[in-house]
Amino acid sequence: MGFFNRNNKQKKSGFDAKSRLKLVLYSEHQGLPPETIEQIKTDIISVISKYVDVDIENFDIKISPDGKLAGSNGPALQANIPIREKKIKRI
Amino acid sequence: MGEVIVVTSGKGGVGKTTTTANVGTGLAKLDKKVVLIDMDIGLRNLDVVMGLENRIVYNLVDVIEQKCKINQAFIKVKGYSNFYLLPCAQTRDKTSVSPEQMKTLTDTLKKEFDYVILDCPAGIEQGFRNAIAGADRALIVTTPEVSAVRDADRIIGLLDANEVKQYDLIVNRLRMDMVKRGEMMSAEDVLEVLSINLIGIVPDDENIVVSTNTGTPLVGSDSLAGKAFMNICHRVIGEEVPFLDLNKKGGFFSKIFGKK
Incomplete structure (x- = not known):
């Protein structure tokens, strides 16, 4: 189970990158x-x-x-x- | 009247110098009059990437300080009738030049050349301000990584604030094998985050390292990166060129991308 979870999580690292970027840029754009x-x-x-x-x-x-x-x-x-x-x- | 283009990124190591060398060489191949200016005073590299490091006599700071005429500092690139490099000083720093002086210089040069292309240093300090001072447009280079994209976003904000009105994005070093596995942002992902115009996608290609080793930009060659850079040049001069289909060439791609 742990193996599958980890594998699954790795596959989404591109998605993680995009959503983390969106949030950090959003707060920067808001001046917050x-x-x-x-x-x-x-x-x-x-x-x-x-x-x-x-x-x-x-x-x-x-x-x-x-x-x-x-x-x-x-x-x-x-x-x-x-x-x-x-x-x-x-x- | 020509155009002054600054190649910039914020983050270091994403491929500004390689892009400058290849876009400049590509535009020269399209019979444009081109001059490249290395703005990374103290850390010059455009000369070695262009294979011109042994021919430097005068540099940008000499020109600014009027120790020589502009033409004396130009290094002519062999094989082209109108293609030059203006190298920068290696033993000085970014404060040797001011934004006002750079604007005066590029304003003069764009009367003579179709394209004046500036290789901007990393960072957002004086070197950046010098490089964008006279720029009509910018090519923003990023890679599909959070740090590079975040810095590109910051650069976009600074270009807006400094009245550089036209800028286009180059997504460099894309690895389709990783994108397919979901382990790298796609060019579309990067575009969605930055929402600016895309002018080129350059795949990660080991031929770039080979071309840098020998000091001969690969633009126009049969390699994927060579084709991608040539397409960017066509788009820079206003032609519409479809983007390379990086997905359909499975066999070829695995050859290029299969090695880690």
């Missing part, structure tokens, strides 16, 4: 290189942490060419910000 995304992530965490306890480990932010899910016709920044429920502040 990984460093900037990381900075945005840090900033969001610091803001939201004032109010809720953010699950930093599972925090994920990425730029996507297809922003339909976010209600955009163009690209979108997608952030998944899990919070630890028990620590939500009650007003």
Whole structure:
């Protein structure tokens, strides 16, 4: 099984190359290189942490060419910000 | 008025110098007046690829510093009536020349020649800026690898920003055997990522190494790379030429590509 999987994966390296390239060029064209995304992530965490306890480990932010899910016709920044429920502040 | 073409890539080692030598020689074979300029000051190589390394007297920096006339620095390529190399200095660096000086030089040369072809150094620093300063169009050379394609994308952005309006892509060193196995991006894949005009696909061909060994560009020869480069020359002068069918020549291909 492992052998087959590895073989299968090797066959797709050309495909991997294209999809990795598309993503890296996309973020470069948007002026949002990984460093900037990381900075945005840090900033969001610091803001939201004032109010809720953010699950930093599972925090994920990425730029996507297809922003339909976010209600955009163009690209979108997608952030998944899990919070630890028990620590939500009650007003 | 001729055209100033810069051959560029961003990444090193993808075949800029080989492309410059072959496209230049091919255009000369098509009876065009051609001058090649090596812009890789300090790391010159176009002279050896053209087999002209023993005939250098003056160089580009001498011309810029007015130590000689342009014609004195030209090396005539034997067998052609109007084909020259302007070599660059080996003991100087890219700061010996400015973009403004290069633009003045290429503006002068394109009055005399049909094609002024500049072999751009790798990188995006001053050597690149010197090479594109007077360029009317660019040939962007890439190989089907992530690093080369990413750099080509960056170069496209810089050409746009510097008003080099026409540029075409050459996908070099394509290995059809690997493409068929799905282990290499195809020319179509590269085009899809970069979305610019394709002007040539050059297969990986050991004859290129042989031609570099002897200093005789193989453009126009019967080899696949020789044919591919000649087709590029026809397209550069505006003719429509179909792309070589790299798939149909199974037997021939396995001979060329079968060895690792």
